[in-house]
Amino acid sequence: MPATAGALVRASHPAPAAAVTVLATLVAVVAGHGVAVVVLVTVAVLLGQLTIGWSNDLVDADRDHQVGRRDKPVATGELSEPVLRAALVGASVLCVAASALLGPAAGAVHVVLLVGSGVAYNLFFKRTALSWLPYVVAFGSLPAVAWLALDPPAPPPVWMIAVGSLLGLGAHLVNVLPDLADDAATGVRGLPHRLGARTTTILALLALTVGSAVAVLGPAGSAPVWAWVVLAVVVALAALALARGGRAPFRAALAIAVVDVVVLLVRG
Numbered sequence: 001m002p003a004t005a006g007a008l009v010r011a012s013h014p015a016p017a018a019a020v021t022v023l024a025t026l027v028a029v030v031a032g033h034g035v036a037v038v039v040l041v042t043v044a045v046l047l048g049q050l051t052i053g054w055s056n057d058l059v060d061a062d063r064d065h066q067v068g069r070r071d072k073p074v075a076t077g078e079l080s081e082p083v084l085r086a087a088l089v090g091a092s093v094l095c096v097a098a099s100a101l102l103g104p105a106a107g108a109v110h111v112v113l114l115v116g117s118g119v120a121y122n123l124f125f126k127r128t129a130l131s132w133l134p135y136v137v138a139f140g141s142l143p144a145v146a147w148l149a150l151d152p153p154a155p156p157p158v159w160m161i162a163v164g165s166l167l168g169l170g171a172h173l174v175n176v177l178p179d180l181a182d183d184a185a186t187g188v189r190g191l192p193h194r195l196g197a198r199t200t201t202i203l204a205l206l207a208l209t210v211g212s213a214v215a216v217l218g219p220a221g222s223a224p225v226w227a228w229v230v231l232a233v234v235v236a237l238a239a240l241a242l243a244r245g246g247r248a249p250f251r252a253a254l255a256i257a258v259v260d261v262v263v264l265l266v267r268g
Contacts, residue, residue: 007073008087011057016175017049023261024142030268031146031156040101041146044110047095052118054088059122063186106148113141131190132172139168143268159218163264166211167257173204174253201249205238208256215263227263234259 024045028038057064057074064075073079095115099107117134125134142164143156176183176192177200183193192200212234216227234256241252 004079004083007079008054008084010071011054011073011079011084012050013053013056016171017046017053020049020142021046024145026265027143027268028146028149030265031143031150033146033149037102037149040098041149044095044098044102044107045114045145047091047098048110048115048118050091051088051095051115052122054084054091055119056122058084058088063182063188067182067185069182102145102149103151103153105153106145109141109148110145114138114145117141126190127188129189129191129194131176131192132169135168135172136165137168139171140165157219157268159214160264160268162218163211163215163260166207166214167260167264170204170208170211170253170257170260173200173207174250174257177201177204177250201253202242204253205242205249205256208253208260209234209238211260212256212263215260215267219267227267230259230263 021042025038025042028041033041057072058081060072061074061081064072069075074081074084096107096111099110101107102110117138121131121134125131140161143160147154147156173192176190177197180193180197183190195203212231216223216231237252237256238249241248
């Protein structure tokens with residue numbers, strides 16, 4: 001049982017699942033929710049991320065076998081497909097139930113736009129030039145879950161949706177980069193595969209840098225001095241990383257993504 005539980009955790013794509021869940025929790029705090037609703041947002045989003053992660057590994061099981069992925073429990077035989085399928089069904093049902101408790105508007109946005117986009121990416125968009133679209137929709141909709149769960153529901157700040165969308169685009173491009181070769185070997189051709197590693201990295205840096213600018217300039221009122229300093233550092237980091245080449249742009253994109261999240265939360 002412990003081995004199966006560990007394999008299920010690894011099959012859930014734990015790093016991005018944890019990152020998105022923590023982000024959703026912090027956004028709920030920024031929106032002004034009490035402890036009970038913050039916990040409910042956390043649970044609903046975590047279940048949604050488990051649904052997306054497990055459906056991804058289930059859909060990609062044959063591909064992962066073909067390329068010999070050692071980091072995929074189904075491909076290594078540590079986790080059977082029936083067990084993964086049962087976990088997926090359970091997470092999906094609980095996700096819908098937890099989302100419904102957030103209210104009809106917030107629940108619908110979470111299930112349809114966030115979780116639905118993730119599953120649609122796994123089933124279809126991943127292999128098309130529109131592979132970026134589910135990420136943009138999902139991340140852009142994330143603030144709406146917290147704001148629509150307010151009593152009464154309220155629309156989230158437009159600038160926050162824009163930052164989320166740009167963060168989603170950058171996240172997609174950065175997330176795919178390490179798997180370009182394996183994906184190409186099994187016929188997956190999303191936008192990053194069509195652009196190539198260099199162009200994809202540049203586009204990721206551009207999207208995340210623009211996201212930083214929107215987070216600094218978007219909120220009402222004058223931006224504080226520290227925000228301008230952060231934006232200047234982000235621009236300089238992106239420029240230096242592109243000039244240096246190699247792995248520097250990839251690392252810079254990851255760093256700027258973290259900065260975007262921090263500035264979004266503080267400015268929110």
